[in-house]
Amino acid sequence: MTTPKAETTTTSRVLAGLRHDDSSVRLRAALAAGSDPDPGFVEPLVERCGVEPVFHVRDMLTWALTRHPQTVTVPRVLAELRSPDARARSQALHTLSKIGDRSVWPELSRSLLTDPDDEVARTAWRTAVLLAPEDEAAELARVLVSQLGRGVRETQLSLSRALIELGELAVPPVLAGAADHPDPRVRAHALATERLRRDPEAGFAYAVEEAKRVVSPGPDGPPGEEE
Numbered sequence: 001m002t003t004p005k006a007e008t009t010t011t012s013r014v015l016a017g018l019r020h021d022d023s024s025v026r027l028r029a030a031l032a033a034g035s036d037p038d039p040g041f042v043e044p045l046v047e048r049c050g051v052e053p054v055f056h057v058r059d060m061l062t063w064a065l066t067r068h069p070q071t072v073t074v075p076r077v078l079a080e081l082r083s084p085d086a087r088a089r090s091q092a093l094h095t096l097s098k099i100g101d102r103s104v105w106p107e108l109s110r111s112l113l114t115d116p117d118d119e120v121a122r123t124a125w126r127t128a129v130l131l132a133p134e135d136e137a138a139e140l141a142r143v144l145v146s147q148l149g150r151g152v153r154e155t156q157l158s159l160s161r162a163l164i165e166l167g168e169l170a171v172p173p174v175l176a177g178a179a180d181h182p183d184p185r186v187r188a189h190a191l192a193t194e195r196l197r198r199d200p201e202a203g204f205a206y207a208v209e210e211a212k213r214v215v216s217p218g219p220d221g222p223p224g225e226e227e
Contacts, residue, residue, distance in 0.1 A: 010032075011038060011040060011041075013029075013032075014029050014033050015029075015040075015041075015044055016029075017032070018030065018033070018044050018045070023057050026048070026052070030045070030048075030057060030060040030061045031060055031064070034060070034063050034064030035067075037064075037067045037069075039069075041064065042068055042072050045061050045065050045068075046065065046073075046076050046077060046080060046092075048061055049061045049065075049088065049091040050080060050083060050085055050087060050088030050092075051085075051087070052087075052091075058091055058094075061091075062091070063098070065095055065098075065099070066095070066098050066099055070101055073095075073099065074096075074101055077092050077095050077096055077099070078092070078096070080092035081109075081112060086117040086119065089115065089120045090123045093108075093120070093126075093127045094127070096127055096131070097123075097126060097130050100130070100131070102133070104131065105128075105131050105132060108124060108127060108128045108131065108132075113147070114143070114146065114147060118150075118151050118152075118155045121150075121155075122158040125144060125147075125162035126158070126162060128162070129162045129165045132166075137167065137169065137170040138169070138174075140166060141166050141170040141174045142174055144159060144162055145163070145174040145175065145177075145178050147159055148181070148186045149183055149185035149186035156192075159189075159193075160193040160196055164193065164196065164200075171197065172197075175190050175193055175194050175197075176194075179194070
């Protein structure tokens, strides 16, 4: 039988491990926190999510949080959406997507979906698509379409995938409108998304090149296109 003293020692070891300089120690501490959940772990796990530089450790931190009761984790993770630190906002969104509590949908604000940090915005797009109620899909599609043409190709692909995931009823009408946008980058991205929606096997790079040929005012493609 585990004694209170042993429990205290284990808890202290986990908490110290989460602050350790060695990422492998932090990984093991996060695994321990998820394997033997304790409400006292939630705050340090969330805090560590906001500063952890190593991807696989962040993923383990999120897993550990999903092992704790939602009544404890969700309010604390939601608070991170207002953090001034982009990594904290992004990881909080990722954690909410893994928890899967659809009641948090109202917290996924337009400001997050249009966040100036590309990684935060990309995570917000993925999370919103997972948690949005069916009757909110059309409005979400309109917000996402406002981000067409944004960023490098990786960011644009994330947005296209999010739009496609919203489904047939929400997406085609807003994409059709964006195909006539005065900005050639937006038009190209809209056309590439529509091509990918119709033919998922085409590949995004090919869809982009096809769209560029359609909207290009000359042999070099739309101004500002990033390779």
